[in-house]
Amino acid sequence: MTLGGSAVTRRGRGPSRRRLLRWCSAALVALVIGTAPFGRSADAAARTGPVKIGALTQSWGPTPQMVGLRDGLQALGYREGDQFVIGVRFTQGNTAALPVAARDLVQSGVDLIFATDANAARAAQMATNRVPIVFAAVVGDPVELGLVQSFARPGGNITGVTDADLGLSAKRLEIFKEMLPGLARVLFPYDAGDAYAVAAARVYRDAARHLGVVLVEKPVRTEAQAEAELSKLRKGDGIVAPSSLSLNIPGFVLDATSQRAIPSMFNGAFFVEGGGLVSYGPDFYDSGRQAARLVDKIVKGEDPGRIPVEANPKIELAINMKVARALKLTIPPGVAQRANRLIE
Numbered sequence: 001m002t003l004g005g006s007a008v009t010r011r012g013r014g015p016s017r018r019r020l021l022r023w024c025s026a027a028l029v030a031l032v033i034g035t036a037p038f039g040r041s042a043d044a045a046a047r048t049g050p051v052k053i054g055a056l057t058q059s060w061g062p063t064p065q066m067v068g069l070r071d072g073l074q075a076l077g078y079r080e081g082d083q084f085v086i087g088v089r090f091t092q093g094n095t096a097a098l099p100v101a102a103r104d105l106v107q108s109g110v111d112l113i114f115a116t117d118a119n120a121a122r123a124a125q126m127a128t129n130r131v132p133i134v135f136a137a138v139v140g141d142p143v144e145l146g147l148v149q150s151f152a153r154p155g156g157n158i159t160g161v162t163d164a165d166l167g168l169s170a171k172r173l174e175i176f177k178e179m180l181p182g183l184a185r186v187l188f189p190y191d192a193g194d195a196y197a198v199a200a201a202r203v204y205r206d207a208a209r210h211l212g213v214v215l216v217e218k219p220v221r222t223e224a225q226a227e228a229e230l231s232k233l234r235k236g237d238g239i240v241a242p243s244s245l246s247l248n249i250p251g252f253v254l255d256a257t258s259q260r261a262i263p264s265m266f267n268g269a270f271f272v273e274g275g276g277l278v279s280y281g282p283d284f285y286d287s288g289r290q291a292a293r294l295v296d297k298i299v300k301g302e303d304p305g306r307i308p309v310e311a312n313p314k315i316e317l318a319i320n321m322k323v324a325r326a327l328k329l330t331i332p333p334g335v336a337q338r339a340n341r342l343i344e
Contacts, residue, residue: 050081050083050084051083051084051085051111051299052109052110052111053069053085053086053087053110053112053113054086054087054089054108054112054113054114055086055088055114055116056088056090056098056101056115056116056123057088057091057115057116057117057120058091058092058097058098058119058246059090059092059093059116059245060090060092060245061088062088063116063284063288064270064285064288065116065137065284065285065287065291066086066088066288067285067288068285068286068288068289068291068292069086069136069289069291069292069295070086070288071288071292072288072289072290072291073292073295075289075292076293076296078296086114087108087110092248093223093246093247093248094246095119095191095193095194095244095246098119098122098123099126099127102120102123103127105124105131106131110131111131111132112132112134112295112299113127113128113131114291114295115133115134115135115137115160116135116284116288117137117245118137118145119194119196120137121133121135121142121145121158121160122145122146122147125156125158129156129157131157132158132304133157133159133160133304134158134159134160134295135158135159135160135161135291136161136287136290136312137160137161137287140162140164140165140166140196140199141162141166145195145196147160148309151308153305153308154304154308156304156305157304158305159304159307159309160291160294160310161309161312162309162311162312163311164311165243166196166199168267168281168282168315169203169204169207170204170206171280172240172265172267172280173186173208173213173265175265175317176263177213178334179263179277179278180263180329183213183236183238183263185216185238186208186213186214186215186238187216187229187238187239187240188200188204188215188216188217188239188240188242189218189229189230189239189242189252190217190218190219190220190244190249191219191221191242191244191247191249192220192221193246194242194244194246196243196244197243197244198219200242200243201217201219204217205217220247220249221247223252226247227252230252230256233256233262235261237262238262238265239253239257239262240265241253241264241265241266241267241276250271253276254271254275254276257275258275261327263327263329264276264277264278266278266279267279267282268281268284269281269283269316269341270284272318272341272343273320276320276323277329278317278318278319278320279316279318280316281315282316283312283314286312287312290310290312294307316340316341317335317340317341318339318340318341318342319336319341319343320343321342321343322343322344
């Protein structure tokens with residue numbers, strides 16, 4: 001698989017940036033990242049070459065959703081290279097760079113934009129009302145976020161796959177507490193400028209009150225602030241990572257787990273594969289495969305605004321047993337038995 005890729009943010013990388021990029025690569029070993037700018041596309045009716053898909057993310061490179069999209073299109077009979085190509089624009093945790101990246105994709109002549117997080121979907125929507133947009137991401141309620149008019153009739157030039165991540169937040173904290181019976185204090189660091197993260201903080205706040213856990217909310221505005229707050233953690237604390245990659249906060253959370261032995265909870269197994277303790281959330285790869293059917297409909301001429309938004313029902317609990325042993329934790333049998341994936 002070859003995805004054209006380019007970063008559109010600052011090039012400097014601290015340790016966490018290098019680590020997160022390495023985890024992206026390790027999880028997506030089939031990818032070859034290069035620079036493959038798109039040429040100007042012909043109209044769909046006159047297209048003779050492959051469908052040009054511009055994938056947009058605030059991650060550090062290709063995401064599981066993108067791999068799922070590729071595999072889903074191939075399962076539908078599309079030949080990569082001959083009938084479709086995917087080019088990636090990623091902003092390395094910099095949400096502010098997404099609008100520029102989205103406009104770059106439009107100007108480069110893509111036939112379709114594939115957004116793999118809520119902020120990317122919004123940036124794509126602001127960049128064009130002509131190029132079809134398909135999202136497969138942690139987008140919460142796409143109606144509430146203003147992405148679509150309704151699930152049945154999205155309207156405009158956008159549709160996609162949602163995953164109800166926000167609704168899983170309370171259960172995520174409940175599982176974390178069940179795994180760590182002595183857990184009394186949990187840090188939730190998040191980008192203060194990210195509306196989705198702010199909404200998640202409210203859910204975690206209510207869940208913590210119900211569970212008898214002290215939730216320490218830390219809204220931050222810079223990477224330096226995020227790193228500083230995580231340095232204040234003490235033995236016995238836990239961390240719930242935000243769903244957004246903004247400000248590289250998940251990378252700093254992974255560092256806290258590996259370097260300071262702090263248990264961590266994430267929303268996706270991707271991070272558990274990279275060294276987090278546990279995750280509870282959507283199967284991102286499956287969201288991408290599901291989105292391939294929507295892309296197929298658009299390629300065949302359907303109006304994206306008339307294609308209903310779908311929900312990904314596949315939720316998975318993943319536990320990194322190697323990390324648990326390193327943290328000297330005994331996972332309760334009931335939790336381990338419910339896990340969809342035990343990573344060794």
